[in-house]
Amino acid sequence: MIPSWLVIGGIGFLISLLINRIPPDDLRWFFRLRRPNWLTFEFAIPFIWIFIFVCLILSASITWDTDTNLMKKIILMIFYLSLEIVILAYTRVMCAMRSLMIGTLIGGGGFLIGLGLAILVFFTNKSALYLLIPYLLWSPIGTYVTWAMIPLNRDSI
Template sequence: MGPPPAAAWVIVPGEPRCGGGDWAVGVWWPWFRSAVRAALAILVVMVLVAITLNPRRADFAWFLQLRRPPWLTFEPLIPLIWLLIYGCFFVSAWLVWTASGRWDLMAGYLLLLVLVQSYTLVICRSRRLASGTAVGFIGWVWGIALTIAVARVSEVGWLLLVPYLLWSPVGTFVTWQMQRLNR
């Protein structure tokens, strides 16, 4: 559900007004409140998944001591790259929800988020890099499927999933290289 057409903007007595103008009342104001609620709900779910699927310090310490390929000079940038990708997930999910209100697509975003976030957790808990490679590949395939589904609903929404589709194979390749170095 997008913003209403101009003809649908009516002044409703007692409705709050934004910026003192009458343009934001009637149908527009409830849409705006709904969009803000959706954004907050998506953000809360993302934060809860990230907190829940974070590895323990001891497990992550094991992961940090593993050898990395010598060409991996951009490792300090990886957290920033993932922060950007998560931001793209957030905006994409919000755009898709406000455009369609489809719960099946939101479930698709949730599954993608769980797969992405569980990558490091699975590696750290199993202490097997091959497990992370598999989770990374599954997440990438699911990301492609979700992108195709989202493309039918929101052009910008699917474009915001492209950074993940480009970065995920890099992470999977790095993990595969780390397997060879840490046998």
């Protein structure tokens, strides 16, 4: 039998391949944006996201392996999937629309989905809940960074 973390991680990877196809013009727009002077940790952001995605995969796997009610498992996996899609849509949609405000709204929406998921997972498994904490801590920071970039890039609201 294939371990749940491998299946969930594989599905997550395939979805990221589908959503993260960002055209070069959109990436150039993103990299030309001005950032706040205090954003000295931008080099670490990809590593932070890798860690968060690993935590989300492990959390989903623990949740899947813990609960015996198939319908509850499916609902929780839909929440995990929705969260991944919103996280990945942040860069894709923000760059396509060339709008930092859209990015801020998507980031805030992702936090709300993550918070709702955490509340549901609270009743399933505490270890799975703890693995959601990195996302719940980072998401408001990433959303704030995007929001703080708006005044620096008035043409990209």
